[in-house]
Amino acid sequence: MKKTLGIFGLLAVICAFTAIANPNFMTAYNIQNTVRWTALYGILSIGVAFVIMTGGIDLSIGSVVGLIGSMLAWMLTVKGVSVPLAVFIILLTSLAIGLAHGLLITKLRLQPFVVTLCGLLLYRGLARLLTDDQNLGFGADFEGLRTLATGSFTVAGFAIPVPFFLMAALAIVAGIVLNYSVYGRYLLALGRNESAARYSGINTDRIVILAYVMCSLLAGFGGMLFALDVNSVQPSGLGEFFELYAIAAAVLGGCSLRGGEGSILGVIIGAAVMRVLYNSINILRIPTHMEFAIIGTVILAGVIVDELLKRWVEKRRAAARAAAQ
Amino acid sequence: MTAAHGTTLLEVRDLSKQFPGVLALQHVNLTLATGEVLAVIGENGAGKSTLMKILAGVQTADSGAILLNGAPVNFARVKDALAAGIALIHQELNLADNLDVGANIFLGREPRRYGFIDKRAIHRAAQKLVDSIGLDVSTRTLVNRLPIGHQQMVEIAKALSVDARILIMDEPTSSLSQRETEHLYAVIRDLKARGVSIIYISHRLGEVKEIADRVTVLRDGKNAGELAKEEIHHDAMVRLMVGREMTRKRLRVQHGGAQPILEVRGLATPAYSKHTIDFTIAPGEIVGMAGLVGAGRTEILEALFGVTPALRGAICIGGHTLRPRTPREAIDAGLALVPEDRKQHGLVLEMAVRENISLPSVRRDQHRGFLNRRAESAICGGAIAQMNIKTPSPRQIAMLLSGGNQQKVVLGKWLAMKPKVLLLDEPTRGIDVGAKREVYGLMEELASQGVAILFVSSEMEEILTMSDRVLVVHEGALAGILPYNELTEETVMHLATGGHRQAAAV
Numbered sequence: 062m063k064k065t066l067g068i069f070g071l072l073a074v075i076c077a078f079t080a081i082a083n084p085n086f087m088t089a090y091n092i093q094n095t096v097r098w099t100a101l102y103g104i105l106s107i108g109v110a111f112v113i114m115t116g117g118i119d120l121s122i123g124s125v126v127g128l129i130g131s132m133l134a135w136m137l138t139v140k141g142v143s144v145p146l147a148v149f150i151i152l153l154t155s156l157a158i159g160l161a162h163g164l165l166i167t168k169l170r171l172q173p174f175v176v177t178l179c180g181l182l183l184y185r186g187l188a189r190l191l192t193d194d195q196n197l198g199f200g201a202d203f204e205g206l207r208t209l210a211t212g213s214f215t216v217a218g219f220a221i222p223v224p225f226f227l228m229a230a231l232a233i234v235a236g237i238v239l240n241y242s243v244y245g246r247y248l249l250a251l252g253r254n255e256s257a258a259r260y261s262g263i264n265t266d267r268i269v270i271l272a273y274v275m276c277s278l279l280a281g282f283g284g285m286l287f288a289l290d291v292n293s294v295q296p297s298g299l300g301e302f303f304e305l306y307a308i309a310a311a312v313l314g315g316c317s318l319r320g321g322e323g324s325i326l327g328v329i330i331g332a333a334v335m336r337v338l339y340n341s342i343n344i345l346r347i348p349t350h351m352e353f354a355i356i357g358t359v360i361l362a363g364v365i366v367d368e369l370l371k372r373w374v375e376k377r378r379a380a381a382r383a384a385a386q
Numbered sequence: 387m388t389a390a391h392g393t394t395l396l397e398v399r400d401l402s403k404q405f406p407g408v409l410a411l412q413h414v415n416l417t418l419a420t421g422e423v424l425a426v427i428g429e430n431g432a433g434k435s436t437l438m439k440i441l442a443g444v445q446t447a448d449s450g451a452i453l454l455n456g457a458p459v460n461f462a463r464v465k466d467a468l469a470a471g472i473a474l475i476h477q478e479l480n481l482a483d484n485l486d487v488g489a490n491i492f493l494g495r496e497p498r499r500y501g502f503i504d505k506r507a508i509h510r511a512a513q514k515l516v517d518s519i520g521l522d523v524s525t526r527t528l529v530n531r532l533p534i535g536h537q538q539m540v541e542i543a544k545a546l547s548v549d550a551r552i553l554i555m556d557e558p559t560s561s562l563s564q565r566e567t568e569h570l571y572a573v574i575r576d577l578k579a580r581g582v583s584i585i586y587i588s589h590r591l592g593e594v595k596e597i598a599d600r601v602t603v604l605r606d607g608k609n610a611g612e613l614a615k616e617e618i619h620h621d622a623m624v625r626l627m628v629g630r631e632m633t634r635k636r637l638r639v640q641h642g643g644a645q646p647i648l649e650v651r652g653l654a655t656p657a658y659s660k661h662t663i664d665f666t667i668a669p670g671e672i673v674g675m676a677g678l679v680g681a682g683r684t685e686i687l688e689a690l691f692g693v694t695p696a697l698r699g700a701i702c703i704g705g706h707t708l709r710p711r712t713p714r715e716a717i718d719a720g721l722a723l724v725p726e727d728r729k730q731h732g733l734v735l736e737m738a739v740r741e742n743i744s745l746p747s748v749r750r751d752q753h754r755g756f757l758n759r760r761a762e763s764a765i766c767g768g769a770i771a772q773m774n775i776k777t778p779s780p781r782q783i784a785m786l787l788s789g790g791n792q793q794k795v796v797l798g799k800w801l802a803m804k805p806k807v808l809l810l811d812e813p814t815r816g817i818d819v820g821a822k823r824e825v826y827g828l829m830e831e832l833a834s835q836g837v838a839i840l841f842v843s844s845e846m847e848e849i850l851t852m853s854d855r856v857l858v859v860h861e862g863a864l865a866g867i868l869p870y871n872e873l874t875e876e877t878v879m880h881l882a883t884g885g886h887r888q889a890a891a892v
Contacts, residue, residue, distance in 0.1 A: 242755050243748050243749055243752045243756070244755065253735070254734040256731050257745075258734065260691075260713055262712075262714040262716075262718075264712065
């Protein structure tokens with residue numbers, strides 16, 4: 062909870078800074094856009110948070126986004142597959158990818174880093190192979206489906222993007238699973254000590270596999286939304302680096318890469334920090350080639366401050382305890 | 387006694403140390419003579435470790451003095467203590483096991499030649515040290531190829547390489563076999579003859595009797611008493627440690643005629659695939675499993691519990707026959723295991739006491755996949771009360787409890803599962819006398835309720851006092867089963883050593 066407050070503070074500071082430097086930050090249009098993109102990245106981040114909580118990692122998310130986005134565009138525009146069938150196929154494909162990752166990691170005991178790094182390369186290649194490396198767009202068709210990514214509901218005079226509702230629903234489900242279900246308890250236990258979890262009768266392999274399945278499924282779902290949002294799928298580029306954004310958001314949000322720790326709300330705020338930073342860079346007319354350098358610096362600074370703050374609080378608490386004696 | 391006692395080498399005067407919330411040491415005094423073996427004993431939390439850390443420069447005292455040869459010294463760092471000739475050998479060995487013996491002995495102090503490490507000089511010097519303590523290995527051997535007992539010797543050689551005059555050994559035998567322990571004694575006696583003084587910390591009172599010239603007892607951070615060589619007796623030590631008499635003798639129960647609850651048939655573990663194990667346990671029976679370290683006892687328990695599934699054979703538990711492939715199958719059949727290494731296998735250290743206790747049972751008590759918090763609280767409260775777990779709150783992180791209370795949490799996990807058979811692997815290792823008695827009490831209570839108990843122990847005393855019957859394991863095979871009336875240290879050791887009677891420690 063405290064960690065979530067910290068990241069929320071960081072978000073507030075960046076927002077305030079940008080809003081003062083350029084009032085355009087606060088326009089309805091800009092806020093809407095930022096919320097929509099936060100939601101899209103947030104969906105990916107929730108997925109990877111589960112994997113990180115097992116003590117694993119998924120580097121293939123960006124490529125899954127690319128592959129699924131390309132498959133969707135290709136099926137709908139080139140092959141003329143019906144919308145429900147196409148959606149079913151891409152979700153099934155994402156699920157199969159996650160299942161493959163999970164099985165390789167648990168049953169064959171391969172390292173998550175290696176398995177998903179190979180996935181990163183493989184799925185990107187498949188996306189380009191499938192589409193012959195051609196850009197594909199939906200044009201003005203499939204409006205109903207595209208509403209999922211680009212539409213909005215007006216609540217109290219403010220148009221809230223549909224992806225925000227999707228993300229909120231997923232986040233609530235994920236939060237409940239993590240905090241109130243047996244699965245969530247097992248996930249947190251095995252993330253901290255897999256052996257002790259196994260000795261307590263937990264089928265750890267199944268828990269881990271399910272985490273990878275959820276991660277890829279959310280990556281695939283996100284990939285569909287990203288493709289619909291940009292409306293022009295570039296198989297070689299869609300989703301590039303998204304895994305790193307998602308991992309950064311999860312870590313900012315309080316997930317420890319050692320596993321066993323994390324909060325869904327924190328992860329969502331982490332995703333928001335990433336998007337707001339990106340937005341600030343644009344809106345403050347900072348040259349875009351500085352983007353990575355700035356994002357990297359801010360995240361590093363945030364993590365350092367968090368660590369220092371934690372130590373400071375611990376020291377004060379220890380001193381208070383000593384004084385109470 | 388070979389070395390001349392009398393010349394006081396080290397004196398600790400009025401030492402105090404406070405941690406947030408705890409007075410770890412209060413006006414503690416201690417003396418050590420040249421060539422003396424001083425045992426420092428006390429329950430967990432008595433302040434032994436803190437005292438030793440201060441002597442070795444790991445921590446500094448708040449007040450009091452340390453005098454070396456009569457002159458006050460002040461160790462701000464480990465380096466200072468080493469320079470003064472005091473070396474601490476930790477309970478958990480601190481060796482880089484990917485390096486060879488020589489490299490470990492001179493780690494951080496490598497002799498140089500033209501700026502490069504002079505390996506020849508290292509091995510020449512290291513081999514001399516290793517030979518001098520009767521360790522028969524090449525210094526070019528990688529440490530991870532050595533058995534644990536030899537690794538311990540490497541630590542001793544390392545301490546000698548800095549000309550340590552005082553060696554502090556913290557629970558040196560906790561993972562040694564009987565033979566390795568004997569070797570350690572021989573080395574200690576030899577060091578003594580060379581004028582090296584030794585401070586020996588142990589929970590095993592039998593060892594203390596064997597090796598110590600004098601005993602200093604700590605209780606609650608204070609001096610509780612001292613025993614001279616001729617006063618060192620088990621009961622005297624226990625009395626000073628706990629401040630009360632320890633009187634417990636188990637009432638033996640005959641289970642000869644009862645229908646067994648656990649039947650193990652033709653069990654073969656992956657570690658010793660050639661041997662098969664057969665035995666039965668009756669409800670309410672407490673069966674000890676004795677043997678040397680490495681004899682395959684843990685492997686048998688892990689095969690029964692499905693951690694490392696057996697290659698062949700089956701277990702029949704309450705009429706249900708299976709060969710568990712996972713702990714879950716074993717648990718579902720009515721087994722429970724308290725593993726040897728509680729930090730690795732028994733607990734999720736960063737999780738709360740409550741969540742640790744409920745870990746095996748949350749699945750059973752679930753509401754369609756959701757946690758049943760009420761059942762969880764009830765189970766946790768019950769375990770804390772029944773096990774007398776000392777924790778400020780069920781939400782306390784398990785890591786912050788003492789070793790004994792951690793072990794009680796591990797036991798508490800299984801109470802709510804109502805196992806038919808409870809497997810315990812070294813249930814009292816590294817825990818204090820008070821917690822030990824509580825563990826024994828629980829074993830007896832569960833047995834009286836009809837639970838069958840199989841426990842592995844390397845402490846002869848524990849085997850002799852707790853067991854109704856003893857299985858003795860030697861090199862992966864069941865060397866014999868001793869009924870209560872044939873149970874003596876000699877009969878157990880005879881079987882455990884493969885029938886070759888060795889000079890058993892009495």
